[in-house]
Amino acid sequence: MATRTGETTTAMRETWTIAEIADEFGITHRTVRHYEDLGLISPERHGTRRIYHRRDRTRLGLILRGKRLGFPLEEIRTIIDLYDAPRGRRSQLEYVLSQIDERRADLEQRRADIEAALTELDGFERRCREELTQQGQGPTPSARRVGQ
Amino acid sequence: MATRTGETTTAMRETWTIAEIADEFGITHRTVRHYEDLGLISPERHGTRRIYHRRDRTRLGLILRGKRLGFPLEEIRTIIDLYDAPRGRRSQLEYVLSQIDERRADLEQRRADIEAALTELDGFERRCREELTQQGQGPTPSARRVGQ
DNA sequence: TGTGCGCTTGACGTTTACGTCAACGTAAAG
DNA sequence: CTTTACGTTGACGTAAACGTCAAGCGCACA
Structure with a gap:
């Protein structure tokens, strides 16, 4: 698990490449670039290469949470732009x-x-469980992972 | 606001046309048909015409709530299908x-x-309000609808 | 010095969720 | 019996959010 610059943990890192950022957040580099095209992030450039800082990671976190909540990217942009x-x-x-x-x-x-x-969902589950206990306690070949 | 069949309220209705359903839910008939194409609803047919019942309205409600929550239609279908x-x-x-x-x-x-x-958002608002009170109480032409 | 690896910019393809005609059917109203 | 309004089935268009090549650049390392 050694980082190529020799730090103990990634938390000390100051900058990241697009590949590092991408698989740290579980997305593709194409996705990262797409967000940049839409103006959601604007990484520094070192020549032609993109350099990502903490600020970009924070924004990516907000973007992905917004996506989990179903917001369109354009709206997400206006939201996170609001913060600064x-x-x-x-x-x-x-x-x-x-x-x-x-x-x-x-x-x-x-x-x-x-x-x-x-x-x-809770109500529905209760009804299902009632149906279950109503039934005979005969065994079933299906796995028993209800409690898990 | 008289219904063409003369009932007092729409709550007594048993069936609805696609136009009625559509603008009651604030969507287009195309949208309703799209949901049918994907198998999210399956209204009765009277000849070639679609007839919507309470069951369809219930489903439409679930569909639209799912959409507000950002679920894709295919996933919404599996969810509401689960209920019956x-x-x-x-x-x-x-x-x-x-x-x-x-x-x-x-x-x-x-x-x-x-x-x-x-x-x-709460934290951000608090910081904004502090900045606001920090500033001079000089008047501003913008509307005063913060308390509303 | 060249070779490979990672990065870059297009550019086109794809899926989802409908919008938008077009062309036609039909039932009730005049 | 002909409007007319509403309904129906395609079929194509579109916007969002990426996927997927293709082709080229630069730099580190053998």
Whole structure:
């Protein structure tokens, strides 16, 4: 597990290549480049080569979480751009705050949808388990990994 | 707002046309047909015309919630099919229960992502508000709808 | 010095989720 | 009996999010 520069852990690294970034996040280099094309990340260049810093990794984390939540990439861009938007003037700050409110409303809608889905799932599982205990306790060749 | 069959409310209706279904759910008839093509709904036919029942509306509700949560339609189909899958034999029931566990794990991951996003958003808002009070209380022409 | 490995830029292909005609059928209303 | 409004089946178009070559560049190492 030796890193090629001899550090103890990757946590000390300052910069990364596209390949390192890609398989650390479990995506392809094409995907990383696609995010760059859309302006979600903008790595430094060393000549023609891309150099990724901590900032880029943070952004990638936010991007992938946004994707897990089903947000389109364009929307994800506006969200993470919000985090380091200029907020010097009062009007800018108030704009950012209003955007925050919109984002929160969206997230809370999603949370409500998830709670509802989980509740339904629980009810459904209970009904299934009742059907199960109602049945005879006759053995079944299928594996017993319910408790796992 | 009189319905053409003269009932008081749409809640009493037993069947609906594609147009009624579509604009009740705020989607196009093309979308409804697309869901049918993918096997997410299968309305009754009266000759060539589609007739939608309560069952179809329930399914549409689940479909749209799944979409709000960012699930692909194919996955949504397997999910809602699960709800009325045959579970007569014990092995079938156990399969359904295992699927439920998978679904729940997925939903809980998403919920965790949402909680994290909301927490970050809260922290970010607090920092913004501090910057705001730090600034001079000079008036700004922008609207004052923060408390709303 | 050349050879390979990793990186780069196109450019086209693919899948998902519909949008958008086009052309036709049909049932009720005038 | 002919509109007309609604419904139906293709079939092609499109936008998003990458996948997949192809071809070339540069640098480290034998």
